[in-house]
Amino acid sequence: MVGMAKCRAEVDRAVRAVERWLDTLEPDDPGTVDLDPSDLWRISALALGGAPDPELTEAVGVARSHGWSWGPIALLVGETPDSAHRRFGEPSFGC
Numbered sequence: 001m002v003g004m005a006k007c008r009a010e011v012d013r014a015v016r017a018v019e020r021w022l023d024t025l026e027p028d029d030p031g032t033v034d035l036d037p038s039d040l041w042r043i044s045a046l047a048l049g050g051a052p053d054p055e056l057t058e059a060v061g062v063a064r065s066h067g068w069s070w071g072p073i074a075l076l077v078g079e080t081p082d083s084a085h086r087r088f089g090e091p092s093f094g095c
Contacts, residue, residue, distance in 0.1 A: 008048070014075040015044045021072065039063035043076045060088040 022037050039062055046056045060073055074084035 010078045012048070014078055015048065018044070018072050018075050035067050039066050039068055040072055040076060043073060047077050057088050060084075064088075 018040060022040065039059070043056070043059045043063060046059050051059075056077070060077075063073055064070075070081035070085050073088070074081040077084055077087075079087065
């Protein structure tokens with residue numbers, strides 16, 4: 001598949017990086033983003049499980065609608081933020 005992580009080890013490393021980042025967030029800190037990490041956990045599970053693109057695309061859409069940026073999402077799917085946006089973002093109609 002185009003754009004997929006080259007191997008499971010890459011995705012595993014990305015998942016661990018995002019998990020470490022999530023663990024650093026302080027829920028009582030007013031500067032902390034008020035986002036539900038379950039969206040990222042779902043993307044993580046789908047990416048590690050080799051879920052089909054439509055299912056992963058739906059999970060990414062939910063995470064984006066809840067305010068998650070492309071950065072953590074891209075880490076979980078083994079891509080750069082730009083390539084994740086191209087892969088999962090809104091379709092382009094050439095306008």
